[in-house]
Amino acid sequence: MEEHSLLFNIFIYLLASVIAVPISKRLGFGSVLGYLLAGVVIGPWVLGFIQDPKDILHISEFGVVLLLFAIGLELNPARLLEMRKPILGLGGGQVVITTLVLTGIGLFYGLDSSVAVVAAMGLSLSSTAMALQMLTEKNLLSTPAGHSGFSVLLFQDIAVIPMLAVIPLLGTSMTGDAASGFDWMVLLQAIGVILLVVVGGKFVLRPVLRIIAATGLREVFTAFTLLLVIGTSLLMDMVGLSMALGAFLAGVLLAESEYRHALETDIEPFKGLLLGLFFVAVGMSIDFGILLRDPLLIIGLALGLVVTKMFILFTIGKIYGLPMSQLPLFTLVLSQGGEFAFVLFGVAKTTGIFHAEIYDILIVTVALSMITTPLLMVLHDKLLLPRLDRTPAAPMDEMEDEGHPVIIAGFGRFGQIVGRLLHANGIDATVLEHDPNHIETLRQFGFKVFYGDASRLDLLRAAGAERAKVLVVAIDDREGALRLVESVRENFPNLQIIARAWDVGHVFQLLEKGVHAYERESFEGGLRLGEEALKQLGFSAWRAKQAAHRFRTHNEETIDELYQHYHEDFAVRVRISTDARERLRETMQSDEDHLAQQSDYDWRQTSIDVSTSSPDKSD
């Protein structure tokens, strides 16, 4: 078949995904199965649009790299340290036991010892891409099962490194080459690169990000984010470390930075597309030739693999003390072979441990096992879940999102006061601010401030708008505030919105968009200063305060009244929004009316002072 152009290939991938994924999701199978099947359909065995999926698989593995970067962003070093127990216990247990058991089975069926060991190692690893994609898609990452599953995946990602190091040694011992022994240079290089990433991430990255952010060009920021991830991955790759692990490390180092949400949002579409592409590529690489030649063997292997892994995962989870309601999910989601198996088996093939035959069989087995997971997941959701104890899974602290009850959009002069008041009362707020210069200063005072344009929906979502109770709109942009309120009302209807308003016209616009409360930015300040002026003229503090209270009440009543007309009468609306002078005149007039009422009040006050109209109020 002729060579298709790159654009045509992209067209095919996108078309297949756009058709298959919605159908799959609609049928309740989740997006992953959709991608896999789309891959099967456009691959060499069905429609044959794409002949050689290897290259695509290679490129799309970068989706896994981005996925791990994104996960790293969610985990700061302290949280990571807290997770060491499940990582080592569950993860270590799973990898070691599964490898031993699978090796045993391999030896039992008469495989060569080094073949059995390498195959077992590769098959013991699960698919980070698939498991995390499914957990995130179903919002299960913060459940105990999701949390434990993540720990295991993390351990596996780290375990790949020594595995990759061991395979060539096995290969050389088998082919009888002089084993060069352990290469200390390689180890030193690896340690050096990790140190470089850690130190650079800690001290260099943030200032650089600040400079980039200060340009105000979003695409440059996005470009830098990708540059950062690709750069780190290449660096890791150069010294033989896992690219995904490098990206993960970079993510962890940036998890505490104010740019976390912006980074997350920027790589999100790339990550999603590349992961999708990865699954498509996996679907395409299922070699139906091998499958059809010996269907029983392949299906038997795939099912055997899944059942064995599930049995071990279940046992380990049980020993580790996962509740019964969580065990099935934990077991299911990690039951497949994964992308690292492709990598390991590739190395095993080039070093001569695997014959082409074994390699092909194992690759198909892994790919098939990946198809079983979304199907098992459906069974779990439809059949198992309703029977299980439906007490809501309590989210684990370590993995919990920053469930701050308040989001403050805009942390300038105005938002800061709101934030500081909340902070002083022990209420944490997630702060979104688009001025990078502000962020740096505020961080020095211990505020948690994130960089980004608050009116972006994706950023709001990343900041936890789905779980927050109150959104404080304090951004320094009249129109932007209206847009933000509108989009939040639409997308997060449960969020209470309180907003900073410019003037009365803005108040009406905000009320129209559905804010729950507002405050004019200059009203209280002006009122206070007016009160101060009265005091300077000899009013007692008390009388000045009462006058201000009276004025405020009257003013707010006037606004309420005007807003009713604003609502009813289009002409009034136009006048209010166009003729500021008319509005001022109206306001002044109502102040005068109010003055009349006030002297009435004073007269009554006087009567109290000089008459006996009320019992025993003297002087």
Added chain:
Amino acid sequence: MSKDPNIVVYFAHLNIERSMINRALGDAVRDLPQVNFRDLHELYPNFFIDTAAEQTVLRHADLIVFQHPIYWYAAPAIFKHFQDTVLLNGFAYGPGGNALHNKDFLLVASTGAPLEEYQPSGMHHYSFDQLIRPIEQTVRFCGMNYLPPLVLHGGNNLSQDDINAHAAQYQHLLAEYKPTDVS
């Protein structure tokens, strides 16, 4: 004790600008060297009373004066709020609450109605002392000495001379004050 006595006068009036009696009374003592004159509405127009600061003031005082008109058989509302937020457990009463023990307390009040109305046949039915028992008992509960109150009755029908004479008496009382309990 050779040291000059320390007097704090707490004052409140809802409409000081129009006050005849209490402003004159206040002016009579405000500048005495031993007097710390504290207008509660002026200090706390937001009703946000600084508990710690007022407790310090009270600790240093030998004589505590509450000066105010009588509204509805009691002090103006801010005095009640002052009591509720400053005279706390552990300070004014309860375990360790002996900060006010043996201090002198003087009520300086004015009423609209004349003294004759404060009897069973009068408009207010009870005697003035009976009506202000809550103030008296508060003072005693805090371990203070309740000095005979200085009350100006009939505020609605007083001449300027009556007021001036009363103010002079008030001034004299504070200027000549010696602590009753010299320990």
